[in-house]
Amino acid sequence: MRESTSTVRRACALGTTAALVVLTTGLGIVTATAANADTAPTTTVTDAPTATATPDPTTAPTEPAASDPTSTPSPSATPTGEPTADPSTPAPTSDTTPAPTTTTTTTTLPRATLAAPQAPVVDPSVTITGDAKVGSSLAATWAGFDGDGAFKYVWTDKDTGAVVSKTMYYLVDATEAGKQVVVTVTGDKADGTGQATVESDPSAVITQDPVFVDESGKPMPETTQDEPLYLDTTAGDAFSYTFRAQGSPAPTYKLDWYWSDEADSADSIVASRSQADNTIAVGFQADDAGDESDFTPKDQLPEGITFDPSTGELSGTATLASFYDFAITATSGDVSTTQYVELTVDHAAAIGITAYTLDAKSITADKKRVWLIQPDGSIYTLDVKLDSDGFPSELTLTPSGRPTVAQGGTLVVQGSPVDRFGNDATDFDDDGNPTFTAKVTSDVASDVVKTYSEDGVEVDGVFAVTFPHASTHTLTVSSGALQPVSFAVDVQPTVAPAAVVVTPTATGRQLAYTGTDATGALPWAAGLVLAGVGLIGARAWRRRSAQR
Structure with missing residues (x-):
C-alpha cells in the first residue's frame, strides 16, 4: 500500500530528532541512524538534492533543534548513564581506536512548485496558401491572433486595390488571371493586448489553364x-x-x-x-x-x-x-x-450537269470502266477494280476517252447538277430524296431510253439506254434551266446478229434511291460513290465509311 505523504513526513521528522539526541551526548563513537519503525516500503518524491550530514567526532555538536513532542527517541539512542566528559579535557586514547561510523541522515525536501512554461510571443502575421490558379482556392493562414476572437478578411487586387473577397478563402476568378492578390487580416492579438491588422505578401502570379x-x-x-x-x-x-x-x-x-x-x-x-x-x-x-x-x-x-x-x-x-x-x-x-x-x-449554286455512264454488264463485275462527262464536254475515263468487299482497291484515271458499248448493249446513265467548281450540287428534300430530276435523250430514234431497274424495281434518276444499231450516237442529259451536257457514244457492231429489242411496258412502280440497299442498284452505285463520282444520298455514308 502506498504511504500517505503525512506518514512519510512524520517518519522523517522522528528519525531526525533521534539522531540529534545522540549527538548531544558527546559520544562520538556512537552512531544514531534515523529509521522508520514501519518497514513497509515507501515512495519518496524528491525534487531537490538529498542532504547528507556527517558530524566530525572532534567537533562539538550544534544546538539540537526542538523535538516534535510527539516523537519518541529510538531505543538505540538511549544514554548509558555515565557522566558526560568535559569538552575541554582530551579524550583518553588507546592503542586500538575504533573507526568512527559515519551517520547518514536522508532528508526529503518538499516538492517544488514549478510555473507552467510560457509560449513565446508571436507577432501577428498572415500568409497566402494554396495554388494560385483560376478555379483554385487560396487561404489566409495567420499566426499571432486569438483564434477565439473576431476576424476581418479583405482580399484585394495587388495592382488596382479592388476588393475580390471578404472571407478567409478566395476562389480565384478568371478576371484575376495574370495578376496577384494580397489579403489583409484584422483580429485580436494572442497576448490579449488589443487588435492588430496585418497584410500578406503578394500571391504568386495567378495562372489559368487554357x-x-x-x-x-x-x-x-x-x-x-x-x-x-x-x-x-x-x-x-x-x-x-x-x-x-x-x-x-x-x-x-x-x-x-x-x-x-x-x-x-x-x-x-x-x-x-x-x-x-x-x-x-x-x-x-x-x-x-x-x-x-x-x-x-x-x-x-x-x-x-x-x-x-x-x-x-x-x-x-x-x-x-x-x-x-x-x-x-x-x-x-x-x-x-x-x-x-x-x-x-x-457546294455553290448549280450551273450545269455532269453525266456518268458505264456498261450495264460491268455493274456486278470486279472490274468496271466509268466515263465522267463534264459540263464543258470533256471526258475522263475511270477504271475501277473492287476488292472482295466491293470497295475500290485500284483507281486509274485517264483525262480522255469516249463511252463505248457493243451493238445491242446497254449503257447505264446518270446525271447530277454541279456548281462552277465541279462540285456535286444535288439537294435533297426533307425525306432525303433528291430534288434534281434529269432527262436523257438520244439523237438516234431507235435507241431505247428507260428508267434503270433491277429485280423489277426502278431506280429514280438513273437511266438505261439500249443501242440496236452500230454507229456513233449522241446522248444528252438535261434538267430544267441548267446547262445540259451532251456526249458521243461509240456503238460497235457485233459479229452475231443483233438481238431484237422490245420496248418494255411501264409497270408504274418506282422507288426513289436514297442511298440504302433497298434496291439492287447499290453494288454498282457503291462503286461509283467510292470512286468519287458523288451518287445521290451517299455523301454522309461515304464520309463515315472512309474514316472508319
Whole structure:
C-alpha cells in the first residue's frame, strides 16, 4: 500500500530528532541512524538534492533543534548513564581506536512548485496558401491572433486595390488571371493586448489553364472526335473563323492532328479529299494522296484555307466541297487543351450537269470502266477494280476517252447538277430524296431510253439506254434551266446478229434511291460513290465509311 505523504513526513521528522539526541551526548563513537519503525516500503518524491550530514567526532555538536513532542527517541539512542566528559579535557586514547561510523541522515525536501512554461510571443502575421490558379482556392493562414476572437478578411487586387473577397478563402476568378492578390487580416492579438491588422505578401502570379471561349468570352462546350465543333462555308465564298482561348500565360495556338494515330490521320486526309463530290472529275487520284509520312496537319485543311497560329484565325476561300476534320490546340504554360473541328464546304449554286455512264454488264463485275462527262464536254475515263468487299482497291484515271458499248448493249446513265467548281450540287428534300430530276435523250430514234431497274424495281434518276444499231450516237442529259451536257457514244457492231429489242411496258412502280440497299442498284452505285463520282444520298455514308 502506498504511504500517505503525512506518514512519510512524520517518519522523517522522528528519525531526525533521534539522531540529534545522540549527538548531544558527546559520544562520538556512537552512531544514531534515523529509521522508520514501519518497514513497509515507501515512495519518496524528491525534487531537490538529498542532504547528507556527517558530524566530525572532534567537533562539538550544534544546538539540537526542538523535538516534535510527539516523537519518541529510538531505543538505540538511549544514554548509558555515565557522566558526560568535559569538552575541554582530551579524550583518553588507546592503542586500538575504533573507526568512527559515519551517520547518514536522508532528508526529503518538499516538492517544488514549478510555473507552467510560457509560449513565446508571436507577432501577428498572415500568409497566402494554396495554388494560385483560376478555379483554385487560396487561404489566409495567420499566426499571432486569438483564434477565439473576431476576424476581418479583405482580399484585394495587388495592382488596382479592388476588393475580390471578404472571407478567409478566395476562389480565384478568371478576371484575376495574370495578376496577384494580397489579403489583409484584422483580429485580436494572442497576448490579449488589443487588435492588430496585418497584410500578406503578394500571391504568386495567378495562372489559368487554357479554355476555348466564344466571341463574348463565354467558355465553349468541350469537343471530342465524336462531337466536334461544326463550321460551315460555301465553295467560292470567303471564310473566316477565329479560335479564342483564355489562359495565363497567354495561350499559343497550333494546328494539330484530328486523329492521334498517324495512320488514322492519313486516312482522314485521303477521305477528306476523295469524299469531295466529283473530285476525280477535277483531277484527284488515289495516288495523289502520297505516303502518310509526307502529311502534315495543314494537309487536313481544304485547299485555299489556312490557319494563322499567331492570331488563331482560320481563313481563306475553299472551292472543293467536302468535310474536313482537324484540331486546334491552345497551350498556356505546360497545360494544353484541344478543340476538334469539322469544317463543311458546301457546294455553290448549280450551273450545269455532269453525266456518268458505264456498261450495264460491268455493274456486278470486279472490274468496271466509268466515263465522267463534264459540263464543258470533256471526258475522263475511270477504271475501277473492287476488292472482295466491293470497295475500290485500284483507281486509274485517264483525262480522255469516249463511252463505248457493243451493238445491242446497254449503257447505264446518270446525271447530277454541279456548281462552277465541279462540285456535286444535288439537294435533297426533307425525306432525303433528291430534288434534281434529269432527262436523257438520244439523237438516234431507235435507241431505247428507260428508267434503270433491277429485280423489277426502278431506280429514280438513273437511266438505261439500249443501242440496236452500230454507229456513233449522241446522248444528252438535261434538267430544267441548267446547262445540259451532251456526249458521243461509240456503238460497235457485233459479229452475231443483233438481238431484237422490245420496248418494255411501264409497270408504274418506282422507288426513289436514297442511298440504302433497298434496291439492287447499290453494288454498282457503291462503286461509283467510292470512286468519287458523288451518287445521290451517299455523301454522309461515304464520309463515315472512309474514316472508319
